[in-house]
């Protein structure tokens with residue numbers, strides 16, 4: 001079993017006890033009316049016990065079964081000829097791998113088949129697996145805790161990608177690893193979003209910094225200051241969903257990032273994009289646009305349990321190889337796990 005995080009203890013960069021220079025950020029006091037609260041979009045089932053690895057694999061396989069069915073059938077008793085390559089090309093394109101990665105994999109596979117004189121379908125399938133793992137491996141990177149104190153993470157993405165849910169899951173995983181966590185409700189557009197995060201924070205012993213004024217940069221700044229003053233291990237900054245085409249909102253996101261840097265030098269230490277795995281090739285456009293605007297340090301891909309096809313990771317690896325820290329296959333805490341290239345390919349080409 002591999003561990004969820006890598007941990008590196010460091011000396012605190014800020015004196016934890018130092019009083020904040022700015023007025024103290026509001027404590028998560030508001031005892032929100034929990035009785036009337038609707039089911040929380042980001043609520044995660046904390047009661048469930050961590051599941052064995054096998055269960056994660058079988059559910060990842062189930063999530064990617066459309067692609068694995070399309071790919072695997074090609075190799076059963078197949079003759080290694082142009083027809084096979086044509087069908088493979090179509091199946092890879094269908095999987096959201098995109099033109100570039102598809103062509104790359106096909107060319108590499110043809111070379112390998114020739115070099116190693118592969119004759120049967122099963123061998124060719126194994127060769128494709130190997131090539132796919134080699135392609136995705138550079139995206140695999142353990143998420144290291146304890147590099148900075150606080151470790152400041154900014155989380156962005158289009159509407160409904162799974163940002164807030166993922167932050168909730170990560171917060172629980174981090175707590176389980178002995179980290180104190182503070183969240184900033186940077187989604188200041190919707191009062192409901194703020195409220196939900198506050199309620200969730202109270203229930204889960206996570207401090208939430210929120211502001212009615214509605215300036216996401218100011219909330220983020222306060223959160224970083226507060227994290228420094230409290231000696232918090234991790235500060236996660238949620239942001240409102242936005243499309244890369246909404247240029248003023250992308251500018252706002254850049255400002256949030258700049259202002260976080262004013263709160264703590266070198267922060268944010270992680271600038272993450274959350275992607276809905278069902279988005280298809282558009283996900284690549286999102287990676288490019290958010291990376292151009294924010295210089296992303298990592299990705300989190302959610303909802304690989306739905307109609308997702310999984311090939312998008314190959315496209316990302318070829319076109320804009322931003323590390324994929326975590327992948328999500330559902331709403332429970334254990335449904336978010338570190339990305340592992342070999343495991344992912346095993347599910348994709350089961």
Ligand SMILES: Nc1nc2c(ncn2[C@@H]2O[C@H](COP(=O)(O)OP(=O)(O)OP(=O)(O)O)[C@@H](O)[C@H]2O)c(=O)[nH]1
Pocket residue numbers: 041042157158159160161162163164165166187193239240241242302303304305306328329330331335
């Ligand atoms: N099936 C499935 N659903 C997920 C997963 N991750 C998140 N969701 C669901 O996706 C929906 C949207 O999640 P949110 O976390 O609210 O998304 P968001 O990006 O914060 O949305 P906005 O703040 O509105 O932009 C919720 O219903 C989540 O439960 C996943 O891995 N699998």
Ligand SMILES: [Mg+2]
Pocket residue numbers: 163164165187193238239240241
């Ligand atoms: Mg949200």
